Amino acid sequence: xxxxxxxxxxxxxLYELPRPITTLRLQEAWDFEQFKILLQDGDHLAGxxxxxxxxxxxxxxxxxxxxxxxxxxxxxxxLEALRTALHIGPDDSKYEFFLYHDTATTTYRKFKSVSTLxxxxxxxxxxxxxxxxxxxxxxxxxxxxxxxx
Numbered sequence: 001x002x003x004x005x006x007x008x009x010x011x012x013x014l015y016e017l018p019r020p021i022t023t024l025r026l027q028e029a030w031d032f033e034q035f036k037i038l039l040q041d042g043d044h045l046a047g048x049x050x051x052x053x054x055x056x057x058x059x060x061x062x063x064x065x066x067x068x069x070x071x072x073x074x075x076x077x078x079l080e081a082l083r084t085a086l087h088i089g090p091d092d093s094k095y096e097f098f099l100y101h102d103t104a105t106t107t108y109r110k111f112k113s114v115s116t117l118x119x120x121x122x123x124x125x126x127x128x129x130x131x132x133x134x135x136x137x138x139x140x141x142x143x144x145x146x147x148x149x
Contacts, residue, residue: 003102006057008085009110009147010095015085016065018078018131023058024099028140053111055097055135060128075129079121086116086133096147097135108144111137 006024007016029051035044061075061082062068069078088094100109118134 001102001105002100002107005101007098008095014147018059018061018082019063021059025056027054050140053137053140058132060130062128072126079129086119088115108146110143112143113138
């Protein structure tokens, strides 16, 4: 079954992002050269090459891998786990980011060479913490391989 389960995979560990995820957007762009020919209407684009992919996410901390996070302490603990999973330090390797994964049917859709650009959290509502993140996949290819492959 094709299952929406955004997750980070690094060092043999799969961390499912806290749910619900209210927004997940992929932003793709291409580099090119634009040429204008004098005395001729229009222009010419050449040399298209795909850039990396920006992944924008927004979510809430209510559920993680099927476990409810109901108290402020549980939500805060999950927030710390999210921060750890998305952290890129000087010695940390980039991670794989899964959009869809189902180990039972070996259905996968993921990006490789992903790093975190921004993580923002809102703790002002003690009943439901919210978060947003901006990730960047250096490689624009959407892979169908299993974790680590």
